[in-house]
Amino acid sequence: MSPHAHIAGVFEHPGRTLPDHTVAQIHAEVAAGALADAGLTFADVDGFFCAGDAPGFGGLSMAEYLGLNCRYIDSTETGGSSYLVHVQHAAEAIAAGRCSVALITLAGKPRTGGAGPGASARSDAPESDFENLFGLNIINGYALAAQRHMYEFGTTSAQLAEIKVAASTHAQHNPNAFLPTMVTIDEVLESPVIADPLHRLDACVITDGGGALVVVSPEIAASLDRHTIPVLGTGVGIKHTSGGRIDLTHTGAVISGPAAFAEAGVSPTDIDYVSIYDSFTITVLMTIEDLGFCPKGQGGGFVSDGALQSPNGILPFNTDGGGLCNNHPANRGGMTKVVEAVRQLRGEAHPAVQVPDCKLALAHGTGGSLATRMGSATLILGRDD
Amino acid sequence: MPTESNLPTNAAYPTLDSEPFWDALNDDRLHLPRCTACAYVIWYPRHHCPNCGAGRDQIEWFDASGRGAVYSYTVVRRNRGSWGEILPYIVAYVELDEGPRIMTNIVECDPESVTIGQAVEAVFHSVPEARQREHGATGVLRFRPSA
Ligand SMILES: [Zn+2]
Numbered sequence: 104m105s106p107h108a109h110i111a112g113v114f115e116h117p118g119r120t121l122p123d124h125t126v127a128q129i130h131a132e133v134a135a136g137a138l139a140d141a142g143l144t145f146a147d148v149d150g151f152f153c154a155g156d157a158p159g160f161g162g163l164s165m166a167e168y169l170g171l172n173c174r175y176i177d178s179t180e181t182g183g184s185s186y187l188v189h190v191q192h193a194a195e196a197i198a199a200g201r202c203s204v205a206l207i208t209l210a211g212k213p214r215t216g217g218a219g220p221g222a223s224a225r226s227d228a229p230e231s232d233f234e235n236l237f238g239l240n241i242i243n244g245y246a247l248a249a250q251r252h253m254y255e256f257g258t259t260s261a262q263l264a265e266i267k268v269a270a271s272t273h274a275q276h277n278p279n280a281f282l283p284t285m286v287t288i289d290e291v292l293e294s295p296v297i298a299d300p301l302h303r304l305d306a307c308v309i310t311d312g313g314g315a316l317v318v319v320s321p322e323i324a325a326s327l328d329r330h331t332i333p334v335l336g337t338g339v340g341i342k343h344t345s346g347g348r349i350d351l352t353h354t355g356a357v358i359s360g361p362a363a364f365a366e367a368g369v370s371p372t373d374i375d376y377v378s379i380y381d382s383f384t385i386t387v388l389m390t391i392e393d394l395g396f397c398p399k400g401q402g403g404g405f406v407s408d409g410a411l412q413s414p415n416g417i418l419p420f421n422t423d424g425g426g427l428c429n430n431h432p433a434n435r436g437g438m439t440k441v442v443e444a445v446r447q448l449r450g451e452a453h454p455a456v457q458v459p460d461c462k463l464a465l466a467h468g469t470g471g472s473l474a475t476r477m478g479s480a481t482l483i484l485g486r487d488d
Numbered sequence: 489m490p491t492e493s494n495l496p497t498n499a500a501y502p503t504l505d506s507e508p509f510w511d512a513l514n515d516d517r518l519h520l521p522r523c524t525a526c527a528y529v530i531w532y533p534r535h536h537c538p539n540c541g542a543g544r545d546q547i548e549w550f551d552a553s554g555r556g557a558v559y560s561y562t563v564v565r566r567n568r569g570s571w572g573e574i575l576p577y578i579v580a581y582v583e584l585d586e587g588p589r590i591m592t593n594i595v596e597c598d599p600e601s602v603t604i605g606q607a608v609e610a611v612f613h614s615v616p617e618a619r620q621r622e623h624g625a626t627g628v629l630r631f632r633p634s635a
Contacts, residue, residue, distance in 0.1 A: 232500035233532040236628055237593050238564060238571035243579050246562035254560070254604045298579075299563040346538040347531025347588025349581060351560055 108194035108205075109324035109331035110484065112141025112317035113442045115423075119281045119430060121311040122215040126158050127168050129210035129313045134169055137315035142327050143204060148317075150175035150202030152193060154185030156211045156313075156433040165208065175202035181341070181478025182470025183380060183435035185209075186316065188480045190441065191337035193318040203320040210313030211433020230344070230476070242306060242383065244472045246298035249385040251351040253300060255400065260300050262403035263384040264291035267304050267427050269411035270381065274424025276453040281308040282428040305384040307425075312432035314442050330449045335369070335463075336483035338362030343476045352400075354386075355479025356393035356467060363465070364395075367483035371395045374483075375461045376447045377418055378440035380469035381425040387411075389474070390467055391418070394481065413456040422447065422456035437468030437480070444484050462486055490514065490627050493613035495577065495593060496570035499624025508549050509533040513627025516612045518552045520586065531588030554610030555634065556584040563599045578602055582631050596632035609634040 114136030116129060124132075130153070138144055151173045157165045161178040177192050179185060186207055193205035252258050268288055274280040286304060294304040324331040340358025364370055371394060381387045388402040396418055397405035405418075413419030423429045423443040426436035444464040446452045464484045471477040490513065502510040512519030521530045523537035524546045530537060535544035561580035564571070571577065578594040580602070594602050595611060608631040615626050 229503070229505060229534065230532050232506065232625075234591050236497045236500060237579050237591055238495070238567060238577055239579055239591065240567065243562055243564055243567075246564075247560045247579065247581060250562055251560035251604070295566060297564075297566045299565070301562075344531075344589075346528060347590060349559075349589045351581070 106321060107333040107335060108197045108318050109321065109333050110190070110316055110441070110445055111319045111324055111327055111329055111331040112137040112139070112143065113314070113445045114140055115314045115430065115439055115442045116312040116432065117279045118312050119279065119310040120214050121212060124212070126156070126210050126212055126216070127165065130157060130165055130208045131169055133210060133313045133315035134206055134208050137317045138206070140329065141317045141319070142329050143317060145170060147204045148206045149173055150193060150196055150205035152177045152189035152205060152207040154178060154209065155180040156209055156435060171206070175205070181480065183382065183437045184468030184470035184478045184480040185435070186438040187441060187466060187468035187482050188339050188478065190316065190318055190334060190482055191339060191480065194334050194337060197318065197320045203323050205318040207316040207318065208313065209315070209433055209435060209438040211435065212311040213309050213434045214311045216311070241472070242301055243298045244475065245383045245385055246301045248351045248389070248474045249300050252385065252389065255352055256403065258388065258403035260292055260302070261288055262407055263305055263388060264288040265406045266381070266384040266387045266411060267291050269409065269416070270421050270425045270427035272412050273422045273456045274428035276455045277424050277429050280424040280429040281310050282424070301383060301385070307382050307427050307431040307436065309434065310430050310432055312430055314432065314438035316438070316441055331487070332445050332448050333485050333487055334482060335485045336363040336365070336367030338366070338481045340479040342474065342479065349475060351474045352389065354389050354393045354469065354474055355477050356390050356481065359479040359481040360394040363481035363483050369463060369483060374463050374465045376422070376444065376458045376464040377420045378444045378464070378466040379420050380436050380440060380467055381421060381427045382431070382436060382469065384427070386469055386473055387420070390469065394465070394467065414458050419458050422452050437470065440466045440468055441482065448484055448486055490516065490612040490614040493595070493616065493628070495574060495613070496619065497615055497628050498619045499615045499621045499626065501623065502625050505535055506533045510625035510627060513612055513625070513629060518554045518610050518629060519549050520552045521547045521549055524548050529586045529588055531590050552584060552586050556582040556608055556631065558594065558602060558604050558606045558608060559583040559589045560604060561594060561602050580631070582608055593630045594632065595630050607634045608632060
């Protein structure tokens, strides 16, 4: 048995529009789902992790709602990457003996209930009046990064479209996918330009829903019937505007990726499957470069010709359809990235997109605004058998 | 005197960190903080040097040139709300000659003509009267292509 913490349970809420649920209810349903997947119960949980999507006061309100008796709590907030950071913190807490069954939950209703508090930066952020006066919105910020990447490296819109095409190719096999229809490069390029150079189909879906993870000690993992997944390496990187010397073509993955690979003792060429945060196509392209799957600036060529399509591409990615086509619950895609990586390692992805004998997977989360004020988190996950 | 603009910007709220910047916009000046310990020009305005850690006693303010070049831009073609009524418009980062890259709009030009690297200069706009607020700033810093 490996000394690592293990992911013993995962759950992705099947709902994509949940007008009849409260956000707290969705947290409860995904928690129950992940615990059942692990073969555990709420009474087994002694560590609780949540982020800004959780209603109430830090983790306290949800711990009460769920009826948890915790001796460890963490409400680290780094946007959509929070849940991968939580896996790191859970693994550390487990190694230190602070808890043995860590529950991590995410839920939200941006589709039917508004984004809600905690889903974006507070209005008292000291930077807000220097960014919010100019008609900036989320896609505009990502468009600024994409435009600069195209300028520096010659990346094209058709190359970005390849990423959406790969995600849609996978989504057609996911009965829960919000956009289950395959699209072509031309269809992406013919969709309306929202903000140059990004089209409507360069963007992720907006969905209600959520997900949960259960991270356990090696001893608990050994006691469970479920196929548990060891957390081999983790890395976190924070990137910001650096006093105004903003660099729009790199993400925090340049920090989180090497840290995770080093801890796991593996390199990008060893990875069989990747879950890459995909708020927009450009998010994927820059992240793949920064994680070292290709040289910086060559992501456009790398993703072309079906490279990301499973099972035959050289780097199968987001086999659930990702945030681009399947699900982006609470406008935060980190949780579902871990869930699909675990499915792949267990051999439980859809047979049409299952990577044969998937032994080593990477899950990467991105939070905040690409390249400007962001939290990046990378997990390397494996198999014990 | 700042010129009136039809861009639907709400007034900013100056803070103890940013007040000198906002006040100077009313006199058509781009006033920036600089660290006296390491000479770093700081953006966004604050009384702390993110380059060397110097505190408020080592921050001085000076008038920047207002000149720079487009670092990146996007032509916004769809949006909701009041910004959706003035499409297309440009959101950009301008790299000031003094170093910082700052978010802004590029104005007084055909949106289709903007390019990365294009030379630009500061223009000082006033917040539309309907969007001014009590204790709010009245100026907005934007840029236009320079001759
Ligand atoms: Zn300094």
